[in-house]
Amino acid sequence: MTTDQIHERLKARFGDDVGPLSEAKIDPFAVVKRERIVEVCRFLKSEPGLELDFLEDLTAIDWPKRNVIEIVYHLASYKQRHLIVLKVETDRASPSLDSVESVWKTANWFEREVYDLFGVLFAGHPDLRRILLPDDWVGHPLRKDYQEAGGWHGITNVRENPLVELKRLDDKARAEAQPRPAAEKPPEPPAPGGQA
Amino acid sequence: MEKLILRRVDRSGEEMILNFGPQHPSTHGVINFIVETDGEVLKKAVPDVGYLHRSLEKIGEIVGYPGFMPFTDRVDYVAAMFANEGYAVAVERLLKLEVPPRAQWLRAVSCELTRIASHLISVGTMAMDIGAFTPMLHGVRERETINDLIEALCGSRLTYNYHRIGGVAFDMPEEWRDKVLRFLDHFDTFLQEFDRLISFNEIYIRRLANVAVITGEQAIDYGLVGPNLRASGVDWDLRRDMPYGAYPSFKFGVPVGKGFFGVSGDCFDRYYVRILEMAESSKIVRQALESMPDGETMAKVPRNIKPEPGEAISRIESARGEMAYYVVSDGTNKAYRVRVRAGSFTAMGIIEDISPGLMVADLVALIASLDVVAPEIDR
Numbered sequence: 001m002t003t004d005q006i007h008e009r010l011k012a013r014f015g016d017d018v019g020p021l022s023e024a025k026i027d028p029f030a031v032v033k034r035e036r037i038v039e040v041c042r043f044l045k046s047e048p049g050l051e052l053d054f055l056e057d058l059t060a061i062d063w064p065k066r067n068v069i070e071i072v073y074h075l076a077s078y079k080q081r082h083l084i085v086l087k088v089e090t091d092r093a094s095p096s097l098d099s100v101e102s103v104w105k106t107a108n109w110f111e112r113e114v115y116d117l118f119g120v121l122f123a124g125h126p127d128l129r130r131i132l133l134p135d136d137w138v139g140h141p142l143r144k145d146y147q148e149a150g151g152w153h154g155i156t157n158v159r160e161n162p163l164v165e166l167k168r169l170d171d172k173a174r175a176e177a178q179p180r181p182a183a184e185k186p187p188e189p190p191a192p193g194g195q196a
Numbered sequence: 197m198e199k200l201i202l203r204r205v206d207r208s209g210e211e212m213i214l215n216f217g218p219q220h221p222s223t224h225g226v227i228n229f230i231v232e233t234d235g236e237v238l239k240k241a242v243p244d245v246g247y248l249h250r251s252l253e254k255i256g257e258i259v260g261y262p263g264f265m266p267f268t269d270r271v272d273y274v275a276a277m278f279a280n281e282g283y284a285v286a287v288e289r290l291l292k293l294e295v296p297p298r299a300q301w302l303r304a305v306s307c308e309l310t311r312i313a314s315h316l317i318s319v320g321t322m323a324m325d326i327g328a329f330t331p332m333l334h335g336v337r338e339r340e341t342i343n344d345l346i347e348a349l350c351g352s353r354l355t356y357n358y359h360r361i362g363g364v365a366f367d368m369p370e371e372w373r374d375k376v377l378r379f380l381d382h383f384d385t386f387l388q389e390f391d392r393l394i395s396f397n398e399i400y401i402r403r404l405a406n407v408a409v410i411t412g413e414q415a416i417d418y419g420l421v422g423p424n425l426r427a428s429g430v431d432w433d434l435r436r437d438m439p440y441g442a443y444p445s446f447k448f449g450v451p452v453g454k455g456f457f458g459v460s461g462d463c464f465d466r467y468y469v470r471i472l473e474m475a476e477s478s479k480i481v482r483q484a485l486e487s488m489p490d491g492e493t494m495a496k497v498p499r500n501i502k503p504e505p506g507e508a509i510s511r512i513e514s515a516r517g518e519m520a521y522y523v524v525s526d527g528t529n530k531a532y533r534v535r536v537r538a539g540s541f542t543a544m545g546i547i548e549d550i551s552p553g554l555m556v557a558d559l560v561a562l563i564a565s566l567d568v569v570a571p572e573i574d575r
Contacts, residue, residue: 026508027506053416074509104419130246131246132246132574
Protein backbone atom coordinates (compact mmCIF):
# COMPACT_ATOMS: atom_id res chain seq x y z
CA MET A 1 0.00 0.00 0.00
CA THR A 2 1.32 3.47 -0.72
CA THR A 3 1.63 6.16 1.93
CA ASP A 4 -1.28 8.03 0.30
CA GLN A 5 -3.58 5.03 0.67
CA ILE A 6 -2.63 4.54 4.34
CA HIS A 7 -3.30 8.23 4.88
CA GLU A 8 -6.72 7.97 3.21
CA ARG A 9 -7.71 5.11 5.54
CA LEU A 10 -6.57 7.21 8.51
CA LYS A 11 -8.60 10.20 7.26
CA ALA A 12 -11.68 8.01 6.83
CA ARG A 13 -11.43 6.80 10.43
CA PHE A 14 -10.27 9.91 12.30
CA GLY A 15 -11.44 12.83 10.14
CA ASP A 16 -9.77 16.17 10.79
CA ASP A 17 -7.76 14.90 13.76
CA VAL A 18 -5.25 13.64 11.19
CA GLY A 19 -3.83 16.50 9.19
CA PRO A 20 -3.18 16.48 5.44
CA LEU A 21 -0.18 14.64 4.08
CA SER A 22 2.65 17.14 3.72
CA GLU A 23 3.96 18.21 0.36
CA ALA A 24 6.38 15.49 -0.78
CA LYS A 25 9.70 17.10 0.14
CA ILE A 26 11.42 13.71 -0.13
CA ASP A 27 9.62 11.98 2.78
CA PRO A 28 6.03 13.18 3.39
CA PHE A 29 4.42 13.07 6.81
CA ALA A 30 1.01 13.64 8.44
CA VAL A 31 0.43 15.67 11.59
CA VAL A 32 -1.86 14.00 14.12
CA LYS A 33 -3.79 15.78 16.88
CA ARG A 34 -1.92 15.41 20.16
CA GLU A 35 -4.79 13.89 22.17
CA ARG A 36 -5.49 11.09 19.69
CA ILE A 37 -2.02 9.72 18.95
CA VAL A 38 -2.44 6.50 20.98
CA GLU A 39 -5.80 5.75 19.31
CA VAL A 40 -4.32 6.40 15.87
CA CYS A 41 -1.31 4.18 16.60
CA ARG A 42 -3.44 1.34 17.94
CA PHE A 43 -5.68 1.57 14.86
CA LEU A 44 -2.66 1.51 12.52
CA LYS A 45 -1.19 -1.51 14.29
CA SER A 46 -4.31 -3.66 14.53
CA GLU A 47 -6.38 -2.74 11.44
CA PRO A 48 -6.27 -5.58 8.87
CA GLY A 49 -4.55 -4.40 5.72
CA LEU A 50 -2.48 -1.77 7.53
CA GLU A 51 -0.73 -3.78 10.28
CA LEU A 52 2.09 -1.32 10.97
CA ASP A 53 3.72 -3.59 13.53
CA PHE A 54 7.20 -2.05 13.57
CA LEU A 55 7.93 1.26 15.30
CA GLU A 56 11.08 1.99 13.40
CA ASP A 57 11.98 5.21 15.13
CA LEU A 58 10.56 7.69 17.60
CA THR A 59 12.34 10.99 17.97
CA ALA A 60 11.72 14.70 18.31
CA ILE A 61 12.64 18.00 16.66
CA ASP A 62 12.78 21.33 18.48
CA TRP A 63 11.37 24.38 16.64
CA PRO A 64 11.83 27.45 18.87
CA LYS A 65 10.54 29.80 16.12
CA ARG A 66 7.16 28.05 15.97
CA ASN A 67 7.30 27.38 19.72
CA VAL A 68 6.64 23.64 19.29
CA ILE A 69 8.46 20.37 19.76
CA GLU A 70 7.55 17.81 17.12
CA ILE A 71 7.50 14.12 18.04
CA VAL A 72 8.20 12.02 14.94
CA TYR A 73 6.99 8.43 14.51
CA HIS A 74 8.43 6.29 11.71
CA LEU A 75 6.15 3.29 11.27
CA ALA A 76 6.65 0.27 9.04
CA SER A 77 4.96 -3.04 8.37
CA TYR A 78 6.83 -6.29 7.83
CA LYS A 79 3.73 -8.07 6.50
CA GLN A 80 2.43 -5.40 4.12
CA ARG A 81 5.80 -3.77 3.37
CA HIS A 82 4.68 -0.17 3.60
CA LEU A 83 5.66 2.89 5.62
CA ILE A 84 4.23 6.09 7.01
CA VAL A 85 5.61 9.01 9.04
CA LEU A 86 3.43 10.66 11.70
CA LYS A 87 4.14 13.81 13.66
CA VAL A 88 2.63 15.27 16.81
CA GLU A 89 3.14 18.88 17.81
CA THR A 90 3.37 19.81 21.46
CA ASP A 91 3.88 23.10 23.24
CA ARG A 92 7.52 23.96 23.93
CA ALA A 93 6.94 25.43 27.40
CA SER A 94 5.38 22.27 28.86
CA PRO A 95 5.71 19.48 26.29
CA SER A 96 3.67 16.41 27.09
CA LEU A 97 1.69 13.72 25.31
CA ASP A 98 0.49 10.17 25.83
CA SER A 99 2.92 7.28 25.68
CA VAL A 100 2.60 4.66 22.94
CA GLU A 101 4.46 2.11 25.06
CA SER A 102 1.24 0.09 25.34
CA VAL A 103 1.17 -0.26 21.54
CA TRP A 104 4.83 -1.04 20.80
CA LYS A 105 7.19 -2.13 23.59
CA THR A 106 10.15 -0.58 21.81
CA ALA A 107 8.65 2.87 22.49
CA ASN A 108 9.74 2.43 26.11
CA TRP A 109 13.40 3.24 25.46
CA PHE A 110 12.75 5.66 22.60
CA GLU A 111 10.46 7.76 24.80
CA ARG A 112 12.98 7.71 27.63
CA GLU A 113 15.57 9.06 25.20
CA VAL A 114 13.26 11.83 23.99
CA TYR A 115 12.47 12.71 27.62
CA ASP A 116 16.18 12.78 28.42
CA LEU A 117 17.33 14.91 25.49
CA PHE A 118 14.23 17.10 24.88
CA GLY A 119 12.36 17.09 28.19
CA VAL A 120 9.09 15.83 26.73
CA LEU A 121 6.85 14.14 29.32
CA PHE A 122 5.06 10.96 28.23
CA ALA A 123 1.91 10.31 30.27
CA GLY A 124 1.40 6.63 31.05
CA HIS A 125 5.03 5.61 30.54
CA PRO A 126 5.96 2.91 33.08
CA ASP A 127 9.51 4.03 33.80
CA LEU A 128 10.22 7.58 32.61
CA ARG A 129 13.78 8.35 33.74
CA ARG A 130 16.85 9.67 32.01
CA ILE A 131 18.61 7.05 29.93
CA LEU A 132 21.79 8.46 28.40
CA LEU A 133 22.64 11.32 30.76
CA PRO A 134 23.15 11.03 34.54
CA ASP A 135 19.99 11.22 36.67
CA ASP A 136 20.94 14.60 38.14
CA TRP A 137 21.85 16.32 34.88
CA VAL A 138 20.32 19.78 34.43
CA GLY A 139 18.65 20.64 31.13
CA HIS A 140 17.89 18.83 27.88
CA PRO A 141 20.81 19.08 25.43
CA LEU A 142 19.07 18.61 22.08
CA ARG A 143 16.90 21.67 22.61
CA LYS A 144 18.12 24.50 20.45
CA ASP A 145 18.47 26.96 23.35
CA TYR A 146 20.41 24.58 25.62
CA GLN A 147 23.32 26.14 27.48
CA GLU A 148 26.07 23.94 28.86
CA ALA A 149 26.36 24.22 32.61
CA GLY A 150 30.15 24.03 32.47
CA GLY A 151 30.58 20.86 34.46
CA TRP A 152 29.08 18.05 36.46
CA HIS A 153 30.25 17.12 39.97
CA GLY A 154 33.53 18.95 39.51
CA ILE A 155 34.22 17.35 36.13
CA THR A 156 34.57 20.15 33.62
CA ASN A 157 32.98 19.78 30.21
CA VAL A 158 34.46 22.90 28.71
CA ARG A 159 38.06 23.15 27.66
CA GLU A 160 40.15 26.03 26.45
CA ASN A 161 40.92 25.86 22.78
CA PRO A 162 44.27 24.02 22.65
CA LEU A 163 45.55 26.60 20.16
CA VAL A 164 44.94 29.39 22.69
CA GLU A 165 46.83 27.43 25.33
CA LEU A 166 49.73 26.80 22.93
CA LYS A 167 49.91 30.48 22.05
CA ARG A 168 50.05 31.40 25.74
CA LEU A 169 52.97 28.99 26.28
CA ASP A 170 54.67 30.36 23.16
CA ASP A 171 54.36 33.95 24.34
CA LYS A 172 55.77 33.01 27.73
CA ALA A 173 58.79 31.26 26.20
CA ARG A 174 59.40 34.22 23.91
CA ALA A 175 59.27 36.68 26.82
CA GLU A 176 61.87 34.63 28.72
CA ALA A 177 64.18 34.36 25.74
CA GLN A 178 64.32 38.15 25.20
CA PRO A 179 67.91 39.52 24.98
CA ARG A 180 69.23 40.88 28.29
CA PRO A 181 70.35 44.53 28.64
CA ALA A 182 73.75 45.30 27.09
CA ALA A 183 75.53 45.92 30.46
CA GLU A 184 74.95 42.37 31.64
CA LYS A 185 76.21 40.83 28.44
CA PRO A 186 78.92 38.25 29.17
CA PRO A 187 82.37 39.15 27.77
CA GLU A 188 83.18 37.91 24.32
CA PRO A 189 85.13 34.65 24.36
CA PRO A 190 88.74 35.00 23.21
CA ALA A 191 89.39 34.37 19.57
CA PRO A 192 90.32 30.75 18.89
CA GLY A 193 94.01 30.02 18.31
CA GLY A 194 95.22 33.22 20.14
CA GLN A 195 96.94 31.50 23.10
CA ALA A 196 98.32 28.37 21.46
CA MET B 197 24.39 6.65 44.94
CA GLU B 198 22.73 3.64 46.47
CA LYS B 199 22.55 1.56 43.32
CA LEU B 200 26.33 1.38 43.07
CA ILE B 201 26.77 -0.58 46.27
CA LEU B 202 26.90 -4.36 46.42
CA ARG B 203 24.58 -5.40 49.21
CA ARG B 204 22.61 -8.30 50.59
CA VAL B 205 18.90 -7.66 50.54
CA ASP B 206 18.05 -10.30 53.13
CA ARG B 207 20.50 -11.55 55.74
CA SER B 208 19.14 -15.08 55.76
CA GLY B 209 18.53 -15.49 52.05
CA GLU B 210 20.78 -15.53 49.02
CA GLU B 211 19.24 -12.54 47.25
CA MET B 212 21.54 -9.78 46.25
CA ILE B 213 21.77 -6.80 43.99
CA LEU B 214 25.06 -6.55 42.21
CA ASN B 215 26.63 -4.54 39.46
CA PHE B 216 27.60 -6.39 36.33
CA GLY B 217 29.83 -3.87 34.61
CA PRO B 218 30.55 -1.16 33.60
CA GLN B 219 34.05 -2.62 33.21
CA HIS B 220 33.26 -6.27 32.63
CA PRO B 221 34.77 -8.08 29.62
CA SER B 222 31.50 -9.72 28.62
CA THR B 223 29.47 -6.51 28.45
CA HIS B 224 31.17 -5.63 25.13
CA GLY B 225 31.97 -2.07 26.03
CA VAL B 226 31.11 0.18 28.89
CA ILE B 227 27.63 -0.94 29.92
CA ASN B 228 26.34 -1.58 33.42
CA PHE B 229 23.71 -4.15 34.38
CA ILE B 230 22.12 -3.85 37.78
CA VAL B 231 21.36 -7.50 38.45
CA GLU B 232 18.98 -8.82 41.08
CA THR B 233 19.78 -12.46 41.74
CA ASP B 234 18.38 -15.19 43.90
CA GLY B 235 21.36 -17.52 44.16
CA GLU B 236 22.32 -18.28 40.58
CA VAL B 237 18.95 -17.34 39.11
CA LEU B 238 18.23 -13.83 37.87
CA LYS B 239 15.22 -11.97 39.14
CA LYS B 240 15.91 -9.06 36.83
CA ALA B 241 18.79 -7.47 34.94
CA VAL B 242 18.31 -3.76 34.30
CA PRO B 243 20.70 -2.23 31.76
CA ASP B 244 22.17 1.14 32.68
CA VAL B 245 23.56 2.74 29.53
CA GLY B 246 24.98 6.13 28.59
CA TYR B 247 28.62 5.77 29.62
CA LEU B 248 29.73 6.41 26.05
CA HIS B 249 27.26 9.15 25.24
CA ARG B 250 29.09 11.76 23.13
CA SER B 251 26.14 13.73 21.84
CA LEU B 252 26.82 12.89 18.21
CA GLU B 253 23.36 14.11 17.22
CA LYS B 254 24.12 17.55 18.63
CA ILE B 255 27.50 17.59 16.88
CA GLY B 256 25.63 16.86 13.64
CA GLU B 257 23.77 20.16 14.08
CA ILE B 258 26.96 22.11 14.76
CA VAL B 259 29.30 20.93 11.99
CA GLY B 260 28.37 21.18 8.31
CA TYR B 261 27.09 18.33 6.16
CA PRO B 262 30.46 16.95 4.93
CA GLY B 263 32.07 17.66 8.31
CA PHE B 264 29.86 15.16 10.11
CA MET B 265 31.11 12.21 8.04
CA PRO B 266 34.18 11.39 10.22
CA PHE B 267 31.95 11.53 13.30
CA THR B 268 29.70 8.80 11.90
CA ASP B 269 32.66 6.40 12.15
CA ARG B 270 32.33 6.71 15.91
CA VAL B 271 28.71 5.58 15.92
CA ASP B 272 29.78 1.98 15.40
CA TYR B 273 33.53 1.46 15.48
CA VAL B 274 33.35 -2.28 14.77
CA ALA B 275 31.57 -1.71 11.46
CA ALA B 276 32.11 1.96 10.65
CA MET B 277 31.49 1.52 6.90
CA PHE B 278 27.73 1.16 7.43
CA ALA B 279 27.51 4.28 9.55
CA ASN B 280 29.30 6.17 6.75
CA GLU B 281 26.95 4.80 4.12
CA GLY B 282 23.79 5.53 6.10
CA TYR B 283 24.66 9.19 6.53
CA ALA B 284 25.84 9.56 2.93
CA VAL B 285 22.61 8.05 1.58
CA ALA B 286 20.46 10.31 3.76
CA VAL B 287 22.18 13.50 2.57
CA GLU B 288 22.14 12.24 -1.04
CA ARG B 289 18.37 11.77 -0.74
CA LEU B 290 18.08 15.35 0.55
CA LEU B 291 20.18 16.66 -2.34
CA LYS B 292 18.48 14.30 -4.86
CA LEU B 293 21.92 13.19 -5.97
CA GLU B 294 22.53 10.22 -8.24
CA VAL B 295 25.55 8.18 -7.16
CA PRO B 296 27.68 6.77 -10.02
CA PRO B 297 27.38 2.97 -10.44
CA ARG B 298 31.05 2.26 -9.73
CA ALA B 299 30.79 4.07 -6.40
CA GLN B 300 27.70 2.04 -5.50
CA TRP B 301 29.50 -1.20 -6.31
CA LEU B 302 32.53 -0.15 -4.27
CA ARG B 303 30.19 0.69 -1.40
CA ALA B 304 28.68 -2.78 -1.56
CA VAL B 305 32.12 -4.45 -1.62
CA SER B 306 33.49 -2.41 1.28
CA CYS B 307 30.30 -2.86 3.31
CA GLU B 308 30.15 -6.62 2.85
CA LEU B 309 33.82 -6.99 3.80
CA THR B 310 33.07 -4.92 6.90
CA ARG B 311 30.07 -7.12 7.66
CA ILE B 312 32.33 -10.19 7.61
CA ALA B 313 34.85 -8.44 9.87
CA SER B 314 32.14 -7.36 12.30
CA HIS B 315 30.51 -10.80 12.44
CA LEU B 316 33.92 -12.40 13.04
CA ILE B 317 34.33 -10.22 16.11
CA SER B 318 30.78 -11.02 17.16
CA VAL B 319 31.05 -14.82 16.94
CA GLY B 320 34.62 -14.79 18.28
CA THR B 321 33.81 -12.80 21.39
CA MET B 322 30.66 -14.84 21.87
CA ALA B 323 32.70 -18.04 22.03
CA MET B 324 35.13 -16.31 24.39
CA ASP B 325 32.32 -15.22 26.71
CA ILE B 326 31.06 -18.79 26.84
CA GLY B 327 34.57 -19.95 27.77
CA ALA B 328 36.29 -20.99 24.53
CA PHE B 329 39.25 -18.71 23.92
CA THR B 330 40.68 -20.12 20.67
CA PRO B 331 37.84 -19.16 18.25
CA MET B 332 38.33 -15.52 19.18
CA LEU B 333 41.94 -15.68 17.99
CA HIS B 334 40.91 -17.37 14.74
CA GLY B 335 38.28 -14.72 14.14
CA VAL B 336 40.63 -11.84 14.84
CA ARG B 337 43.28 -13.40 12.58
CA GLU B 338 40.88 -13.37 9.61
CA ARG B 339 39.72 -9.88 10.54
CA GLU B 340 43.33 -8.69 10.28
CA THR B 341 43.37 -9.62 6.60
CA ILE B 342 40.16 -7.68 6.00
CA ASN B 343 41.62 -4.72 7.87
CA ASP B 344 44.69 -4.88 5.60
CA LEU B 345 42.46 -4.99 2.51
CA ILE B 346 40.41 -2.03 3.67
CA GLU B 347 43.57 -0.16 4.61
CA ALA B 348 44.78 -0.66 1.03
CA LEU B 349 41.43 0.68 -0.17
CA CYS B 350 41.04 3.77 1.99
CA GLY B 351 44.05 4.12 4.28
CA SER B 352 42.31 3.38 7.58
CA ARG B 353 41.79 0.24 9.56
CA LEU B 354 39.07 1.20 12.02
CA THR B 355 37.44 4.56 11.34
CA TYR B 356 37.27 4.52 7.59
CA ASN B 357 35.63 7.77 6.47
CA TYR B 358 35.57 6.11 3.04
CA HIS B 359 32.05 6.77 1.84
CA ARG B 360 31.43 10.41 1.01
CA ILE B 361 28.34 12.38 0.10
CA GLY B 362 27.97 11.57 -3.60
CA GLY B 363 30.23 8.52 -3.84
CA VAL B 364 33.38 7.08 -2.32
CA ALA B 365 36.71 8.74 -1.55
CA PHE B 366 39.04 6.52 -3.60
CA ASP B 367 38.86 4.03 -6.43
CA MET B 368 40.18 0.57 -5.64
CA PRO B 369 43.94 0.15 -6.13
CA GLU B 370 45.50 -2.09 -8.76
CA GLU B 371 45.51 -5.81 -8.04
CA TRP B 372 43.17 -5.21 -5.11
CA ARG B 373 40.50 -7.33 -6.75
CA ASP B 374 42.82 -10.35 -6.90
CA LYS B 375 43.85 -9.90 -3.29
CA VAL B 376 40.20 -9.85 -2.19
CA LEU B 377 39.37 -12.92 -4.28
CA ARG B 378 42.37 -14.79 -2.82
CA PHE B 379 41.17 -13.91 0.66
CA LEU B 380 37.62 -15.08 -0.10
CA ASP B 381 38.87 -18.43 -1.40
CA HIS B 382 40.66 -18.88 1.90
CA PHE B 383 37.73 -17.52 3.88
CA ASP B 384 35.17 -20.01 2.51
CA THR B 385 37.29 -22.90 3.79
CA PHE B 386 37.90 -21.02 7.02
CA LEU B 387 34.15 -20.95 7.71
CA GLN B 388 34.02 -24.77 7.55
CA GLU B 389 37.04 -24.91 9.81
CA PHE B 390 35.33 -22.54 12.23
CA ASP B 391 32.21 -24.75 12.25
CA ARG B 392 34.35 -27.77 13.12
CA LEU B 393 36.24 -25.77 15.72
CA ILE B 394 33.33 -24.35 17.69
CA SER B 395 29.85 -24.21 16.09
CA PHE B 396 29.05 -27.89 16.41
CA ASN B 397 30.90 -28.38 19.66
CA GLU B 398 28.64 -30.33 22.04
CA ILE B 399 29.31 -28.14 25.09
CA TYR B 400 28.87 -24.94 23.07
CA ILE B 401 25.51 -26.09 21.69
CA ARG B 402 24.25 -27.07 25.12
CA ARG B 403 25.22 -23.69 26.50
CA LEU B 404 23.31 -21.84 23.78
CA ALA B 405 20.41 -23.91 22.43
CA ASN B 406 17.01 -23.14 24.02
CA VAL B 407 18.54 -20.31 26.06
CA ALA B 408 16.90 -16.85 26.20
CA VAL B 409 14.34 -17.49 23.48
CA ILE B 410 12.91 -14.42 21.72
CA THR B 411 9.84 -15.17 19.62
CA GLY B 412 9.16 -13.47 16.29
CA GLU B 413 6.31 -11.34 17.73
CA GLN B 414 8.50 -10.23 20.63
CA ALA B 415 11.35 -9.38 18.28
CA ILE B 416 9.10 -7.13 16.18
CA ASP B 417 7.41 -5.61 19.23
CA TYR B 418 10.74 -4.68 20.80
CA GLY B 419 12.10 -3.39 17.50
CA LEU B 420 14.94 -5.87 17.10
CA VAL B 421 16.57 -5.62 13.68
CA GLY B 422 19.02 -7.45 11.47
CA PRO B 423 20.46 -10.84 12.49
CA ASN B 424 18.65 -10.70 15.85
CA LEU B 425 15.31 -10.33 14.09
CA ARG B 426 16.05 -12.98 11.47
CA ALA B 427 17.18 -15.44 14.14
CA SER B 428 13.66 -15.21 15.57
CA GLY B 429 12.25 -16.41 12.26
CA VAL B 430 11.24 -13.11 10.66
CA ASP B 431 12.35 -13.23 7.04
CA TRP B 432 13.32 -9.62 6.44
CA ASP B 433 16.47 -8.12 5.01
CA LEU B 434 16.62 -4.52 3.78
CA ARG B 435 19.16 -5.48 1.12
CA ARG B 436 16.55 -7.74 -0.48
CA ASP B 437 13.20 -6.26 0.60
CA MET B 438 13.86 -2.51 0.29
CA PRO B 439 17.01 -2.58 -1.83
CA TYR B 440 19.35 0.39 -1.99
CA GLY B 441 22.59 1.07 -3.85
CA ALA B 442 23.93 -1.85 -5.87
CA TYR B 443 22.07 -4.63 -4.04
CA PRO B 444 19.28 -5.25 -6.61
CA SER B 445 21.95 -6.62 -8.97
CA PHE B 446 23.19 -9.36 -6.64
CA LYS B 447 21.77 -12.78 -5.84
CA PHE B 448 22.15 -13.90 -2.24
CA GLY B 449 20.27 -15.84 0.38
CA VAL B 450 18.86 -14.48 3.62
CA PRO B 451 19.53 -16.92 6.48
CA VAL B 452 16.66 -17.22 8.95
CA GLY B 453 16.72 -18.90 12.37
CA LYS B 454 14.93 -22.24 12.22
CA GLY B 455 15.92 -23.61 15.59
CA PHE B 456 19.08 -25.32 14.36
CA PHE B 457 19.53 -27.19 17.66
CA GLY B 458 16.77 -25.81 19.86
CA VAL B 459 13.86 -23.53 19.11
CA SER B 460 13.79 -20.59 16.74
CA GLY B 461 15.06 -17.40 18.39
CA ASP B 462 17.40 -18.93 20.96
CA CYS B 463 21.01 -17.88 21.50
CA PHE B 464 22.35 -20.54 19.13
CA ASP B 465 20.17 -19.28 16.28
CA ARG B 466 21.43 -15.75 16.80
CA TYR B 467 24.96 -17.12 16.66
CA TYR B 468 24.54 -19.37 13.66
CA VAL B 469 22.61 -16.87 11.53
CA ARG B 470 25.73 -14.71 11.63
CA ILE B 471 27.95 -17.58 10.49
CA LEU B 472 25.60 -18.21 7.55
CA GLU B 473 25.45 -14.49 6.75
CA MET B 474 29.23 -14.33 6.38
CA ALA B 475 29.03 -16.95 3.62
CA GLU B 476 26.35 -14.87 1.86
CA SER B 477 28.45 -11.71 2.16
CA SER B 478 31.34 -13.57 0.56
CA LYS B 479 29.05 -14.39 -2.40
CA ILE B 480 28.00 -10.74 -2.73
CA VAL B 481 31.61 -9.53 -2.77
CA ARG B 482 32.48 -12.03 -5.52
CA GLN B 483 29.51 -10.95 -7.67
CA ALA B 484 30.25 -7.26 -7.11
CA LEU B 485 33.91 -7.63 -8.07
CA GLU B 486 32.93 -9.57 -11.18
CA SER B 487 30.32 -7.10 -12.39
CA MET B 488 32.14 -3.93 -11.27
CA PRO B 489 31.21 -1.17 -13.77
CA ASP B 490 33.73 1.40 -15.01
CA GLY B 491 33.37 5.11 -14.56
CA GLU B 492 33.50 7.82 -11.96
CA THR B 493 33.57 7.15 -8.23
CA MET B 494 32.16 10.51 -7.25
CA ALA B 495 29.10 12.46 -8.39
CA LYS B 496 29.20 16.18 -9.04
CA VAL B 497 28.62 17.56 -5.56
CA PRO B 498 28.39 21.31 -4.94
CA ARG B 499 31.24 22.61 -2.81
CA ASN B 500 28.83 24.29 -0.42
CA ILE B 501 26.16 21.73 0.40
CA LYS B 502 22.83 23.45 0.98
CA PRO B 503 19.85 21.11 0.55
CA GLU B 504 16.32 22.42 0.09
CA PRO B 505 14.29 22.47 3.30
CA GLY B 506 12.84 19.03 3.90
CA GLU B 507 13.56 15.78 5.62
CA ALA B 508 14.82 12.37 4.52
CA ILE B 509 15.46 9.03 6.15
CA SER B 510 17.93 6.43 4.91
CA ARG B 511 17.72 2.77 5.81
CA ILE B 512 20.85 0.62 5.68
CA GLU B 513 21.23 -3.04 6.58
CA SER B 514 24.26 -2.77 8.83
CA ALA B 515 26.01 -5.66 10.59
CA ARG B 516 23.78 -4.97 13.58
CA GLY B 517 20.62 -4.61 11.53
CA GLU B 518 18.71 -1.65 10.26
CA MET B 519 20.55 1.62 10.72
CA ALA B 520 18.50 4.69 9.89
CA TYR B 521 19.67 8.28 9.59
CA TYR B 522 16.91 10.87 9.77
CA VAL B 523 18.22 14.21 8.54
CA VAL B 524 16.17 17.43 8.61
CA SER B 525 17.33 20.40 6.56
CA ASP B 526 16.26 24.01 7.00
CA GLY B 527 17.99 25.24 3.85
CA THR B 528 21.30 26.27 5.44
CA ASN B 529 24.69 24.52 5.16
CA LYS B 530 24.22 22.75 8.49
CA ALA B 531 21.68 20.04 9.26
CA TYR B 532 18.82 21.17 11.48
CA ARG B 533 18.56 17.74 13.07
CA VAL B 534 20.51 14.52 12.61
CA ARG B 535 19.04 11.43 14.18
CA VAL B 536 20.79 8.06 14.28
CA ARG B 537 18.60 5.02 14.81
CA ALA B 538 20.86 2.08 15.60
CA GLY B 539 20.15 -1.60 16.15
CA SER B 540 22.04 -1.96 19.43
CA PHE B 541 19.83 0.57 21.21
CA THR B 542 16.63 -1.42 20.76
CA ALA B 543 18.46 -4.72 21.34
CA MET B 544 19.41 -3.50 24.82
CA GLY B 545 15.79 -2.62 25.54
CA ILE B 546 14.69 -6.24 25.43
CA ILE B 547 17.18 -7.54 28.03
CA GLU B 548 15.23 -6.36 31.07
CA ASP B 549 12.12 -8.29 30.03
CA ILE B 550 13.88 -11.43 28.79
CA SER B 551 16.24 -11.83 31.76
CA PRO B 552 13.94 -13.04 34.60
CA GLY B 553 14.56 -16.73 35.25
CA LEU B 554 17.87 -16.96 33.41
CA MET B 555 21.05 -18.18 35.09
CA VAL B 556 23.77 -15.59 35.59
CA ALA B 557 25.96 -17.35 33.02
CA ASP B 558 23.07 -17.30 30.52
CA LEU B 559 22.89 -13.52 30.79
CA VAL B 560 26.42 -13.45 29.41
CA ALA B 561 25.29 -15.64 26.49
CA LEU B 562 22.26 -13.39 25.89
CA ILE B 563 24.31 -10.18 25.78
CA ALA B 564 26.90 -11.78 23.51
CA SER B 565 24.26 -13.20 21.16
CA LEU B 566 22.56 -9.80 20.72
CA ASP B 567 25.90 -8.42 19.50
CA VAL B 568 25.55 -4.94 20.97
CA VAL B 569 28.25 -2.33 20.54
CA ALA B 570 28.30 0.30 23.28
CA PRO B 571 28.81 3.52 21.24
CA GLU B 572 25.92 2.55 19.00
CA ILE B 573 23.64 2.39 22.05
CA ASP B 574 24.82 5.68 23.51
CA ARG B 575 25.86 7.63 20.38
